[in-house]
Amino acid sequence: METRLGELVERFGGQLQGDPDIAIAAIAPLERAGPADISFLGHSRLRAKAARSRAAALILAPQDDAEVAASYAGARIVTANPYAYFARTAQFLLGASKPAPGIHPSAAVHPGARVDPSVHIGPQVTIEEGALIQAGAVIDAGCFVGREAVVGKDTHFFANVSFHARCTIGARGIVHSGAVIGGDGFGFAEDKGVYIKIPQIGRVVIGDDVDIGANTTVDRGALDDTVIEDGVKLDNQIQIGHNCHIGAHTAMAGCVGVAGSAIIGRHCTFGGAAMVNGHIEIADHVHITAGTLVANSIAEPGRYTGFYPIATNAEWERSAALVRNLGAMRLKIRALEKALKALESGSAAQPQAG
Amino acid sequence: METRLGELVERFGGQLQGDPDIAIAAIAPLERAGPADISFLGHSRLRAKAARSRAAALILAPQDDAEVAASYAGARIVTANPYAYFARTAQFLLGASKPAPGIHPSAAVHPGARVDPSVHIGPQVTIEEGALIQAGAVIDAGCFVGREAVVGKDTHFFANVSFHARCTIGARGIVHSGAVIGGDGFGFAEDKGVYIKIPQIGRVVIGDDVDIGANTTVDRGALDDTVIEDGVKLDNQIQIGHNCHIGAHTAMAGCVGVAGSAIIGRHCTFGGAAMVNGHIEIADHVHITAGTLVANSIAEPGRYTGFYPIATNAEWERSAALVRNLGAMRLKIRALEKALKALESGSAAQPQAG
Amino acid sequence: METRLGELVERFGGQLQGDPDIAIAAIAPLERAGPADISFLGHSRLRAKAARSRAAALILAPQDDAEVAASYAGARIVTANPYAYFARTAQFLLGASKPAPGIHPSAAVHPGARVDPSVHIGPQVTIEEGALIQAGAVIDAGCFVGREAVVGKDTHFFANVSFHARCTIGARGIVHSGAVIGGDGFGFAEDKGVYIKIPQIGRVVIGDDVDIGANTTVDRGALDDTVIEDGVKLDNQIQIGHNCHIGAHTAMAGCVGVAGSAIIGRHCTFGGAAMVNGHIEIADHVHITAGTLVANSIAEPGRYTGFYPIATNAEWERSAALVRNLGAMRLKIRALEKALKALESGSAAQPQAG
Incomplete structure (x- = not known):
């Protein structure tokens, strides 16, 4: 079904920058949208793409509006959650397709x-x-x-x-x-x-x-x-x-x-x-x-979280073998600690004995 | 279908403590069972719950019978494997629901x-x-x-x-x-x-x-x-x-x-x-x-067994990074062992040299 | 459907060692193949089994042909990729089973x-x-x-x-x-x-x-x-x-x-x-x-690759506990390195002090 920007704003809120009588027939992604489509800006990193869009209207967040508006000539609906607004708009545009009773x-x-x-x-x-x-x-x-x-x-x-x-x-x-x-x-x-x-x-x-x-x-x-x-x-x-x-x-x-x-x-x-x-x-x-x-x-x-980190197969084979042998590694560390302690007492004792 | 305790014991064995003519219409969990239901005690930790049950009869193991019987007034079927007995009883009670040819x-x-x-x-x-x-x-x-x-x-x-x-x-x-x-x-x-x-x-x-x-x-x-x-x-x-x-x-x-x-x-x-x-x-x-x-x-x-243990995401990120670097950790241990050995020979030599 | 070895070679290539008029009715594994079947040798380690096969014909690779031919009396189709050849042959033999329009x-x-x-x-x-x-x-x-x-x-x-x-x-x-x-x-x-x-x-x-x-x-x-x-x-x-x-x-x-x-x-x-x-x-x-x-x-x-290596459950419990504590293990290694360095400077300094 077709709608007007004015009707969308009446239903779903948001601040309309543009003519409420602009007709909207469909939703489309930023790069494919044409003069009867509405699209949306989901992330600020897509601002440049939005600015170049040929959509009749864009749904976007306040923090993106100024930069997009500088080069994009179509209408804008400014709202805190553009993705949710887009979801509701899309449901509304597509909702009439229910099969007959x-x-x-x-x-x-x-x-x-x-x-x-x-x-x-x-x-x-x-x-x-x-x-x-x-x-x-x-x-x-x-x-x-x-x-x-x-x-x-x-x-x-x-x-x-x-x-x-x-x-x-x-x-x-x-x-x-x-x-x-x-x-x-x-x-x-x-x-x-x-x-x-x-x-x-x-x-x-x-x-x-x-x-x-x-x-x-x-x-x-x-x-x-x-x-x-x-x-x-x-x-x-x-x-x-x-x-x-x-x-x-x-x-x-x-x-x-x-x-x-x-x-x-x-x-x-x-x-x-x-x-x-x-x-x-x-x-x-x-x-x-x-x-x-x-x-x-x-x-x-x-x-x-708990999953084994991916690696090249060769790296994985090494790390997996070591995972299996962590017990041995721990024993080695303990042995080192013990030997070091013995050595430290020995060293520390030496000067007094010297 | 409905049955009697006597019929269950004839079919599936077990020792009946109670009236064989008690009628049983359905199975139910301990806490929901009523005067036409049979229930079962699957684990000894549920003894207290069993003792409070309002079931017409309980299926339970010999080691649980004395404690439950002290406060539970209904009939009991005592058997070595109450869960299997319950399964057979439930199948028998529900078995007649086959659709018509x-x-x-x-x-x-x-x-x-x-x-x-x-x-x-x-x-x-x-x-x-x-x-x-x-x-x-x-x-x-x-x-x-x-x-x-x-x-x-x-x-x-x-x-x-x-x-x-x-x-x-x-x-x-x-x-x-x-x-x-x-x-x-x-x-x-x-x-x-x-x-x-x-x-x-x-x-x-x-x-x-x-x-x-x-x-x-x-x-x-x-x-x-x-x-x-x-x-x-x-x-x-x-x-x-x-x-x-x-x-x-x-x-x-x-x-x-x-x-x-x-x-x-x-x-x-x-x-x-x-x-x-x-x-x-x-x-x-x-x-x-x-x-x-x-x-x-x-x-x-x-x-x-072999799965990566779950942790908070932050902890996992640390442990996963270390799993990837286990090779480096092993090299450090080897270097430590070597250095320590060198030091031990040195230390051991010193007193004689002193 | 039935075919002849000659027709297979015409369709799919390969070098035929044997009579092109031998009839083939079905595919079968090496050990079950009989006088109307064709089979194939997928790996060189199966050469002995191939040599004993009673198949009418075998599909096999050049490097396996001499050894198999020494004791196997049936026909052979020699081709660089016996498995692919077998796949095409099987599709051809079974292909006619499409249901009626x-x-x-x-x-x-x-x-x-x-x-x-x-x-x-x-x-x-x-x-x-x-x-x-x-x-x-x-x-x-x-x-x-x-x-x-x-x-x-x-x-x-x-x-x-x-x-x-x-x-x-x-x-x-x-x-x-x-x-x-x-x-x-x-x-x-x-x-x-x-x-x-x-x-x-x-x-x-x-x-x-x-x-x-x-x-x-x-x-x-x-x-x-x-x-x-x-x-x-x-x-x-x-x-x-x-x-x-x-x-x-x-x-x-x-x-x-x-x-x-x-x-x-x-x-x-x-x-x-x-x-x-x-x-x-x-x-x-x-x-x-x-x-x-x-x-x-x-x-x-x-x-x-990235999966946790399987072990007996007891071994896994030890290794998984250590995986969680890799951070502690790393700290111990660092402490050892530091202590050893201190000891080395001390040891090194001692002789001069002695």
């Missing part, structure tokens, strides 16, 4: 499921008995929604999502293709070397405004529920074990794994492929670097 | 497939020519079973499993949503910088009582088969390369990766995100800690 | 999609409006192809692939089951602790001869495209973030993760579970070892 004739919707008339259900979908799909939800092709599962208002399942029995997700969620919500947790009792499955009868309970990435898996709880609070953002190929609890507005990058019964705080971030052991607790505002294994609970906010 | 009208079952009349096939399923689905199997919505594949008795595929041509799985298996069994192995011949695909014509051959997690992938063999023996338990998002052989009753936690042609023994365990290099051999009863890369064969049973 | 009646193909008459579309497939499926493509059961997506000539999607709107893949590609191409990139603006989604409107643009493994995910670009050049081979469960650029003929093993906006050169290789940080650049001909995190750009070709 209705159920595709190839979908298998159980007569005992409750589907709001405003819902879109694509081809090859399966909705089981007792499931509830609330107003404005979009269930794309090939998705599976199990018995008595609940999909909240305006939540969007992309193609081929599996959302299992009795699990629930709140409003405005996004679940990407191939995600599996509510598979059984990995729970077994060992008896003489053989594993006996513990039935997994808890649910996955997901709050509002949660995004779940492609091929991410969230297991149902064993007896209690797995819980994902409001505003959590999970990237692709993340694994969340049974009975985990992820606090609100925590974000995890791709390939993160969280073992069962981990309790993670609010406003945490996890870099790609970070791993969290089971049955540990992580406080609010903890930030884990990519590739780091969190083996124990973390009680203090802050940034934590 | 029959093929959903939206399923595409090739006329040349052989499907036992007791099998349940859900909506949107595809079964290709020559596939064999044995008695009591359940194939949920959206699954794909390829040509001449074999699904054993009472095996359950959750929604959206891909089980490719000629692969086989035995009895009582569980394959969770999004798992892909029998995709091509990653085999290429390089010729002047360009990769030429090696056709992958082996199968995946899976034993009885194997569980495979959501979005886990097991590749077919190149010429020979990939083999997963009886009782293996694979969690979610595990990758098993072509021509691997996983020994019976080995268990792997989420996100583990096993490269091609690795041979893994029986009764091994792998923590989350452990990685195994290709063409290596791991003995029986080897236990790999989470986040550990197994670069070479392991011949001795035991626990093996 | 046509659209399965259960598929939901939008009337506004353009599907070449030579295309095979399996059961339960969804093809959306404006999609273009070119000649000879095979779309297996349960796949989803979004609006205006393009699938190139002779490209094969295995069951349950999700290929999203406007993404394109070239000719002769293979996409394995569960792969998700064109899911949204993980882009959010943070505003007062809450994440605001950045709409992801770029595409995924994939070249010719690209293979994508099972459950691998490639995100669409934010504003620009994610690009995968010709001949790239991605194994299973790989995650490629938005706006990445993967150079031609680069290969990645299973479980690799590449964060957003990483630029990776041509002819690179990545071992399993290697991870690449976002916004970095990796030169051509860089080889990353399994389990290694690439935290910064790499400008020089070569092999790079």
